[in-house]
Each structure stands twice: as structure tokens, then as C-alpha cells.
Amino acid sequence: MRPFKYTRATEPNGAAAAVGANPQAKFLAGGTNILDLMKEDVERPNELVDLTRLKLAEIKEAGGGVSIGALATNTDTANHPLIRQNYPLLTQAIVAGASGQLRNMATNGGNLLQRTRCQYFYDTAMPCNKREPGSGCGALEGLNRMHAILGWSDKCVATYPGDMANALLALDAVVRIKGADGVERTIPLSEFHRLPGDTPQQDTNLQHGELILAIELPKSNFAKNSYYLKVRDRASYAFALVAVAAAVELEAGAIKQARVVLGSVAHKPWRSQEAEAALAGKPASAESFGRAAEAAIADAKPLAHNAYKVELAKRAIVRALMRASKLA
Amino acid sequence: MNEEFHENSEPELSADEEALLNEMPALADVGLTRRRFLKQTLAGSLGLFALDLLAHEQALAALSPSPGAVFADKTAENLVKLALKVNGVTKRLEVDSRVVLLDALRERLGLTGSKKGCDQGQCGACTVLVNGRRVLSCLTLAATCEGKDVTTIEGLAKGDQLHPMQAAFIKYDGFQCGYCTPGQICSAVALLEEARRGDVSHVTEDVSATTTQLTNEQISERMSGNICRCGAYPGIVAAIQEVHSGKKTAQTWGFVDDQQLARVRKEDGNAAV
């Protein structure tokens, strides 16, 4: 870990301005991702601005939906009555991730910005375009069992590993942001994370110095019928091989609208509009779900070691939709 | 590194420990620093096996630097001053901004009960309570703990009276090598509070309903952030279940008795084996 200056932010404007002013400064929230990466010399900030004392941890009703503070912890978010009652999918996704201790530390803002778990990204002796643009992608022709099957480029085949964001995307979340200049803006979650393209070093569309203030959820019609499914190598405390955030709004046994988001298959949470379109107006049944699953992975291009993800994603989508519609 | 241990940051010693400290002949003529050094280590080490361990550390505490010992110029960078409470006692430290809470406890405060298993958030051995919640001290910057209340394994027992969770771990043999144990126990103690609050977990069927009673499956899932390579998981779950609900777990081992043996041998037609 490189030496860095530690400062404690007292209000959002100052925090954003402080990081904005120093290209090598970073925000510190729960620290669970950035400190790990700093120890590995993957992240090398020379200044950390501690956000944890900011009053941005509130979870409250807003505009018919709910606003979740960026500095609220994963634990507090998952257990908040407003979330448990109205967005159980989000609760399920959060508690499917990490461990009790980590969720007590992890903040919602930090969680959105967690970086990939690609092994080559973590090992500074290995080539990695995300860590060191131009050095090559170690995983492309290396070990890539955990890597992407959708939306990857030959510059980077990493996945976004998180769980919470998959649910947030299914729930049409919007991210509220304050710029280094103090101006606020919002980005829909669907435009928050990026595909790697030629610039895999950039995970999201957030600019340097932009501070996440809150995540806003519109009123949801999915509270009754949603399910978060995570398939992993062990029963707990592991990243997903494939995850699915599924939600349906049912009307007389037919699907009025649906959400299908795949996790750990692409560089961002992967919403399948194709699957959703295939479901709209159809009866909630294993057959409809099967067709939707086929549609979702139609464009999948597996790598040498992750062909299984194509089949697994299909089956996981069906299972998640079955659970969401209470058919399984 | 400039680290100051203010007078009020000295570990509190019990009467016994104080007596023992005073009994140590080698200490009669040592200066304040060395005495303080010993006090720090003592606070972390007295116990059943303490005397032998203590003898080692006592001998070491009396060590003065060898002639010709090489030191670097201690020009530390980015020092952060902070005051935090550790097991009820205020500690004032001035640390490099890079120091994580775990290293502050282990290397600066002589509290080696919290363990380092991975330093990357992947094992749970470093679990401590900060403001009553379980967190990983290896991914917590010490600097962020200003004004906070830290409880470590050393702070759970009241004098000789073990915390019920500690006693239950012994009862159910919830450990072997003991290295993951402080983290497990801290985690377990916090988990009780989470259960009381009605927190949900990955194996909660209906997250909109609230339950405060944990099944063994619930406990297992909630303890999955604490890896035990010795594999003492069943004992850990049994210990937590008993402290949580009072439910005792039936013994899962037994000796095969002579009658059983005689019966199978007869059935087998192999009376003698």
C-alpha cells in the first residue's frame, strides 16, 4: 500500500471537491474493496477522503419510491422495513453477497463501484488492460472460468461481480450524484456500468470526483413476485458463477411485465430486454420461462473455460422466474 | 513511527496480574517504558498457559538492543492522531494512515487475540466489534475508528468469568487449533444481537416477515464469513444455538457397545474378527 493522505470529509460538497482537485485521490467508504486493492497495489491513491461521517446513510420514502443513502451499509439497507416490504428482491440480493461482517461495512455506493474479481486484475505481475491499459488481457486466453459470456471485448472479458446492482437494475434504480463542482445529476443504473470496449479501465460512467449521494428506487409493482438466485461454488461467501434477478408482475396468471437481469456474465449487470419481451403477455409457466431464457443467452459467446455458463444461465433464469412466480 | 502510549492508555490489569507483574524480579529495576511494554503484553496473555508464555516475554522484555543493531531513521509519513476505546479503555495512538485496525491492535496495542488469516476480507479471523457490530478489522483503517468503541476477544470475559459464548465454544468443542476462534466468537456475539433485531439472511424464506429465532441452518449461513480450516463448524453452530435459544445439541458421536458388536458379528457369520 502506497503512502496516502487521510482526510475525513464533513460534508458532501467538500468531499467531492477534494477528490475532484486531486487526480490521484479516491473516496473511502466501507473500505472493503479499495483497501484490499490498495494492499495488492492495484489501486494506488495518494489521498483517501473518508466519507463515512457524511450524513448520507438515510433510507427514506421519496417521490412514491424510496431513496437509499450512498453511505448506508448493505446490512442496514437489506434490513430496512421499507426495503424488505417493497423491494424484497434487493434485500435478497444484498444478503446473497459477501458475509455478515462485510455487509456491515460495505456501503451502497461502494458496492456499486466494486471492481472485478478477475484473478489477473488482482496480480500485478500479470498483464491486464483494466489495471494497466495496453498490457494485454491475461484472462482472454488464460483462466476464464469466472469470466464473461456476454458483451465482452478482446480487451477485457471480466465480469462485474456484485449482487446488489443486479437487483437495483431490475428495479429501475437511478443513481444520484454530486459533481466536484457541487452540481447534482442522476444516472439510471442501466447506464451506470459500462461494457469494456476499448477502455476496460473505466468500469462506470462516473467521472473522477463525482460522489454518489443516493440510489433512488421508483415505486415497484414487483414486491409480490420477485426472486434473486445466486449459483456459486460453495453455499455461501463466494462470488456468483451466475446470478439472476427476476421479477414479474402477474395479472390473472399472465405476465404483465417482467425483469430479467443476469449477474456475473458480463462487465455490467446484464438486463435482458429480449427475455422480458418474450415474457410479456405470456402465461407464467416453465415453457414461457424456457423461451425467455433462450432469448436471454442467444448472443452468448463463451470463452475456453466458461461454456457452462451459457447452460447454467438458462437454467438459472428458468428457476428464478419459477420461484418469482411461486411455481417452484 | 511515532507512537505514543499515554498514561491512560495503559492496559487495565487485574489484581492478580498486577501482583504477578510486581513479583517478577527482572522488573524491579527496569524503566517505565519496559514496564509499560510488559504491561501491554501481559494484558493480552495471562491465562491458563500464561506462565510459560510470560516467562518468554519477560525474558524478552528485558532485552536491550544489541550493540551494532541497525535502525532506520523513523521518518514516518502521513501520521494520523486518534483516540478510540478498546475494550472500554481509551487508547490514544498516532499511526501511519495505512495502518489497519487489526495491525493497530496486534502490533501496537499488544492485543494479539484478533487474528490475521488473510488480510483481505476473505476469512473472518480478524472479526471484532466496532460500535457493537461485527466488522473485519483487516479492512478497517485505524484512522476511521476515531471516537469509536472497539471490542475484541480480550474484552468479552468479565475477569475470570467467561462470556457465555466462550464457555459454549469450549463445551461443544467449537475449535481445534484455535486460530479462527476469536473471530468466530466475536462474530457469534454480534450475531445474537442481529437475531434479536430480526435481521434477515440469505436463507430467510420470506424477507418481509420478521423472526428472531434462528434455526441451525440460519446460524450456519450467518457464520459463513468465518472460515475454520480445522472444520469445527458443527460445534460452532451448536454453541451459538445454545447461547441463542438455550437449546442443547445432542451428542453426535458414540462408542459402539459390545452388544452391537456381538450382534453384527453374529449376523455376519464372522464371530471373531
Place this chain on the structure above:
Amino acid sequence: MARYIGKEMSRVDGVAKVTGKAKYAAEFAVPNVAYGFIVNGSIAKGAITAIDTQEAERVAGVIRVFTHLNTPKLGPKPASNEQAPPRGAQEEEDKSFRALQSERIFFNAQPIALVIAETYEAARFAARLVKVTYSPEPHVTDTETVREGARQPKQGPPPKPRGNPEEAMRNAPVKIEAEYRIPIEHHNPMEPHGAIALWQDEKLTIFDKTQGVYSLREHLASTFGVPPENVSVVSPFVGGAFGSSLRPNYYPALTAMAARELKRPVKVVYTRTQMYTGHGYRPYTIQKIALGAEQSGKLSAMIHEAVHNTSATEEFNDNTTNFTRQVYACPNLFAPTRITNTDLSTPVWMRAPGAVSGMFALECAMDELAYELNIDPLELRLINYADVDPESGKPWSSKALRECYRLGAEKFGWKDRKMEPRSMRDGRFLVGWGTATGVWGAFQRPASATITLRANGTANVASATSDIGPGTYTMMAMIAAEYLGVKLEQVNCELGDTKFPRAPSQGGSQTTSSVGSAVYGCALAIGAKLLELANQDAKSPLKDTAADDIEMLDGRLQRKSDTSRFVRIADVMKRHRLAEMTETHESKPSPERQKYALLAHGAQFVEVKVDPDLGTVHVTRVNELTACGKIINPKASHSQEIGGVVWGIGMALQEATEIDHRYGRIMNPNLQHYHVPVNADIHAIETSFVEEDDKIVNPLGVKGMGELGMVGIPAAIANAVFHATGKRVRELPITPDKLL
């Protein structure tokens, strides 16, 4: 009636462990300690052509950076790429890899520098600033590609075939043939390896995580050319090791070197990642098995060939096929283990070394044969039961394996098993039941211990062996209390220090048999001494008592056959003006053992539930039946069995060290990418002890069990997965992708 032995006892070191007061190696407070951080290389083979430490040295707090250019020569021989002589026995000349001895690179992530600084943070940072250039050479790290070049290890004679296996195989009416693979696996004890070293003149004290203080002492003595007595090794608590601290690893010598050069105490602790190249691993193992049988199920031929990797610098051989020779009665057999060089660090013993690998293959093959024959898998094992040792023809000192099979089947409910795969279900889960045999040696090695009995009835027991977790402190205290006739609370135990009498390293499940026997011998010696002292008194009520007819109980030395004849121990000691008596005893394996075949056995029954859509496997129920002589402390033994099952689950379903062979580098050296079981992976585990009354193995009648409980589990799980799904996965681990 035993007071302690065979009774369920809580650990005597329990309080120290649950309160955080137990001190592990890197936790001793040493004033003025400097922190070391190891720098690892990034190529698999070749040479360092330049190494630049200037930037690292400029970091505030850095004291020195050691590289091969400024590190003194260590040890009897610097590491070279010559073939080192075979090793195995701990007594053999120590050729352990010593770091920073030349520019040569033998494996990726080899230590190439050591940064010493005033703080851990400064050392870790500066380590990143050491710049190295290499001249790389082509490397081989994939065992598959050098499988053909495998050779017979130099250690031991080449294995002789029994009977005529080839011909018998040709003639066998029923045959199966299959190949099994086990990836490299790492021990991953929770405590990272670390040491604190300090020199006082020419005397070295080192606090180290080690399974054998004496073997480390000798290693360090030869490393620094000092007499062994000048090296004290202290290791009172070890946070798990599982074989990873049996050999001296490279870091203790490195730590001691830096301490010597800088004339101050130095502490070096591996990072989790450094553990993957710092202490060895279970080798990559390919096994080919052919089994031939009669229609009745009787085995007529077994050919079991194993190949595993070693390093390019040292031979390591885990004897993968060793137990194949002894498990089943079969007249025709060939079971060689060959090794092949790779440019990786040297493998080492890892829990149940060889046995768990070999038995995984053999016991899966037996299951395949059972299906080929359409005979119940358990029945097939009984049909081929070895009533005498098939290898030597010697009788067993004891063997209650048949009882384990039968009682295990009963407890598990095996009779309700339907033979057909995919025939049992629980809701959407496929249910599978599998079984396998476990086997491990009943080893004993010379060991010494010392007991001091005081007139006030308290006692101290000491031996140099380590307690890496199985409960050695408790076992010793129980044996001492039992035979001294004192209360457990009156016994204090000390372990893990070269100031105590020599004992073997803790490994191979031999501690209780070896050290326990020594403690027992000490107690007997104290009794004999007391008898002699008592009988110096003409009026002694114990006159003419045979030495084996006395016992100590609650402060009395009494006749076993007539307990009304006794003396008070305190009186005897007082009369002879003794405040305490000390006896040291060395126990040795008895020559009687030579006449028998000695093994510990077990049978394992496993239930899995497999999600047929997602490929996830849950091990929902395990019954361990164990026949390993006398059980000293069933509570700790049960924990050992549980640990074995947890390890078996890890091996079967999760564990694999992944190497990117393009770079010859381990790519998952941490606990997020290398999975070991977590709490939620573990469900019901039951142990039943089938005690054997075995006076041949050793005076206490104990056999080891730390390894035994793991041996059959991976095979039993793989067999259960086959039963559940109809898929035979022959390549571990059985991750969800393999079951889709």
C-alpha cells in the same frame, strides 16, 4: 475403571484459546522488532539478470533490502537445480530450499528479496518497489504434459508386482478401467506461516509456526553453522498446519538471517498469497486404475498406477498407491507411484497424504466395478475383505473394519438404498448415497516426554511435539492424570519448545501413539521410583509388590490387587526430602509390531443432494465409522473426524489450485478464489467409534485418526454424486459446471 482415558474431556487449552490469550508464533512481543516483507518473483524459470533496490531503500523506515547479492550463504548447500537426493524421512540430510542464494529461479513467485523496515506498512510498500529483470527460460508446470516422462522415485525399491497382474487382468471376466485426476491443493491453515527470530551472541531464539521444533532446530543449525544447542525453537500454539509446517520452510532461515545481519529481532509472516508457494502442496495426481473381478465380485487383478508432480529441484513422493496393496484381498496386483518434474515449488505432505488421493481413485473404481457387476458397493467391499494383510501375509494387530461396514450401514440406513442411479429424490433434489473405505497407518516413532510430580500432588508434563489442533495438550494431561492418579486440573502441560525432550514432529497421526506412550512411560517410571523409595523403608506395606501391580491414585501408591496396601506419595517424598520427582522416558515402538500388519480403518457413508438444474451438491449426512484402537478423548477425536469430513468435502467439491501454464503461475492464491468449505457447506456428521483392544500397536493401544477420517470421504462423495446423478466425475473438484 479409567478416570479420564476414554472420557469426553474439554480441551485444557480451551480457555486460553477462547479468550485470545493463546500465543501463536508471530504474536510474541519482542522489543525492537523489525518487520520483514518477502518479495516474490514473476517468472517460472530462468535467472535474475538485474535487481534494483534503490527506490525501495529510500522508503522512510526501510532498514535494508536483502537479495541474492547481499545475503550470506546459508546452509549446507545452496539451492541448485541438480537433482537432490531423495528425502522423506526427517532424519535425512536437510536439502530444504533456502532463499536468496543465487540468481536462479526455480518456480514462479519464488522469494527474490526481503525488505526489512521499522514497520509492516513500510516493508510492504517498499517490497513493491524492488525492480527485477530476468532472463527467462522455457518452463513446464503442467503435469499432464510431462506425464510420459514420469520416473520411479529414488526413495525405496521399485514396487514389485504381486502375482501376475497383467495376465489376470486379461483373463478377468469383468473389468473396469478409468483415470482419475486430483488438482494441486493447498493446506490453507488459518494461521499464516511466520516467525520472529532474535540472536543473542551466537544463540538464536526463534518463535515459529512449526510442527516439529527439533527438525527446525537442526535445519537452522546447519543453515548458520552453529551447534544445534544454540538454537531454541518456540512454538507453543500452532494455528493449523496439516503438513505445511512439517518441513522447514524457507522463511525461518530467511528471518533468522536478517536478524543476524541486522543484530536485532526480525519478524516475517507470509501473506496468504505467499503461502501458496511457501510451504508445498498436495501434488497434481493422475491415476489410472484397472480392476478385474470374477462374476462373484472377487477381485482377481488390480493395476493402480499413479503419477504426480514434484519440483525440478527435489524429489517428493507421497506414495499415492501405498494402501492399495493392503485394502483388499487380491492375488494379482501392481501399484506403482511415479513422479515427474515440474517447474513449481516442491510438494509436501498434506492431510492424509497419498492415502486420500490413492483411495479416491481406488474407492471410486470399486464403485464403478460394483455397478459393472451389479453388486451393492458395500457388499463388494465385504466380498473382498482382507482377513490378513494381502501384502505381507501377516495377521492384523487388530482390524474391526467389517464391524465398521456393518454398523455403518445400519446407522446410515444403507439397506434402503436403491442401486439405480437417479432413483432417489427429495423434492427437486436428486439424492445419492455413497460409501468408501478409509485407511491409515498405525504409526509410532520414538518419542520422549518428562513428568515432574510434586509432593503437593501437582504435576508438569512436557514434550517437544507441537499441538497443531488435535488436542495434544489435553491428551497428555489426561494420560498423565490417569496414571499419576491425580486430577486433570493438577496437571500442567508444556509443548512445542526445544527445551523439552525430543519428540517427533506432529504429523501422520502418530502423536498420541508416540508421545502419549512416552507420557505413560514417565508415569510408570515415577511409580516404579516411588515403589523403590517406599520399600527402602523396612515397614513398607508394599514390600514384595511386583512393579506391574502398583498404581497411583489420589495421592496413594497402592497395590492394584489389594488397594488396602498403600503408602502416601507425599509421605514417601517427604521422607526422602523430595519436593518433586522428575522422570524422562523415551518410548520406542516395540519389536512385537514387526510380526503384525498395523493399520487404522474406517468406513464412511455419505448422502448428497444435488440440484439437477444448477449442479450444486450438498453433503447432507455423513456417518463415520472408525476403528483405530483405543480412543483417549472421544470429544477431541470426534472433532478430528469432523475436520476430516470437512476436508473431504473441500477436496471433493471445491478445492483446486489453478495454474496459468503460460506463465507457470498460480492464479488463485487466496481464499476468495481458492474455495475451502464454509459453515453453510457443512451438515450432519456423526462418528461412531468401534474400539479395538490392541496391545500390539503400543502400550496405550491407540492408532492415529487425524488423517483417517478424511481418507474415504472424497470417494464416498463422488460415488454418492454418481448415485444421485448418473454422472461419474473422475476429475476433482466436482463443481457445478461438471454436473450440468
